[in-house]
Amino acid sequence: MTEDTDVTATTAGTDREGAVIDLAGVTFGYASTPVVEDVSLTVDPGEYLAIVGPNGSGKSTLMGLIVGLLDPDSGTAHLFGERADRFDDGERIGYVAQGASAAKEMPITVREVVKMGRFPHVGIGRLSSDDWAIVDDALATVGMSAFADRRITQLSGGQRQRAFIARALAGEADLLVLDEPTVGVDAESVDAFYDLLAALNARGITVLLIEHDLGAVVEHADRVVCLNREVYFDGPTDEFVDSDALARAFGTEARFLTAVDG
Numbered sequence: 031m032t033e034d035t036d037v038t039a040t041t042a043g044t045d046r047e048g049a050v051i052d053l054a055g056v057t058f059g060y061a062s063t064p065v066v067e068d069v070s071l072t073v074d075p076g077e078y079l080a081i082v083g084p085n086g087s088g089k090s091t092l093m094g095l096i097v098g099l100l101d102p103d104s105g106t107a108h109l110f111g112e113r114a115d116r117f118d119d120g121e122r123i124g125y126v127a128q129g130a131s132a133a134k135e136m137p138i139t140v141r142e143v144v145k146m147g148r149f150p151h152v153g154i155g156r157l158s159s160d161d162w163a164i165v166d167d168a169l170a171t172v173g174m175s176a177f178a179d180r181r182i183t184q185l186s187g188g189q190r191q192r193a194f195i196a197r198a199l200a201g202e203a204d205l206l207v208l209d210e211p212t213v214g215v216d217a218e219s220v221d222a223f224y225d226l227l228a229a230l231n232a233r234g235i236t237v238l239l240i241e242h243d244l245g246a247v248v249e250h251a252d253r254v255v256c257l258n259r260e261v262y263f264d265g266p267t268d269e270f271v272d273s274d275a276l277a278r279a280f281g282t283e284a285r286f287l288t289a290v291d292g
């Protein structure tokens with residue numbers, strides 16, 4: 031293998047046992063046709079990685095494979111060194127689904143949602159004062175203390191995302207997995223949201239993001255995986271901007287609007 035030309039060069043030579051995520055040759059299809067094909071991906075602790083690709087390119091499916099909600103047809107998926115589908119250390123992962131829409135049905139307060147983050151540690155209903163301190167600290171970290179007693183159904187999209195991130199923080203997650211977290215969130219809140227993710231990443235939390243806004247990816251993520259069924263690019267964000275992967279994966283009309291040199 032020639033490391034200079036290998037698109038996975040950023041991950042080559044890593045100790046897979048220490049990896050947060052390790053996919054090797056993963057292929058998956060809902061019917062006979064694969065929607066994710068031969069994807070290999072290793073993510074190390076503390077990385078800030080974005081997965082980009084056109085609509086229907088398999089991004090959410092790949093997330094499902096990463097967090098063990100889906101099983102590969104072939105290849106292997108590991109989380110923190112364990113098979114993803116058998117992974118039972120759920121509190122290590124904070125998964126924020128697209129639009130966090132599940133929250134819309136929940137008639138409970140923000141603090142109660144965040145409290146759930148402690149359940150894997152302490153069991154239902156048995157929070158100590160130390161656990162409550164962790165809950166309140168998580169709320170403060172995401173700037174949601176003032177909304178603690180508000181019903182989750184009465185929040186804006188951006189506030190709801192913050193509440194779900196606070197739940198992951200209360201669970202002391204090592205990995206945050208976010209599927210298009212800023213869909214339906216206003217521009218100002220989007221900036222604040224990315225500031226929050228950067229602060230959490232600076233604390234050592236691994237961030238894995240599916241993001242349709244390529245400008246946001248270029249500005250915030252350190253590493254990009256460009257997917258269209260297969261991996262078209264995997265490497266540092268600045269190399270992605272200079273590569274032709276975007277055009278190849280999205281079609282020739284695709285280009286960066288926010289990263290064009292003036």
Ligand SMILES: Nc1ncnc2c1ncn2[C@@H]1O[C@H](COP(=O)(O)OP(=O)(O)OP(=O)(O)O)[C@@H](O)[C@H]1O
Binds near residue numbers: 060086088090092
């Ligand atoms: N549950 C399902 N059953 C059958 N086909 C599915 C299912 N979920 C997704 N697909 C198909 O798999 C392909 C990949 O879908 P996926 O949602 O992973 O793409 P995506 O890149 O996340 O798309 P988007 O950017 O539009 O959210 C699409 O062709 C989609 O129609």
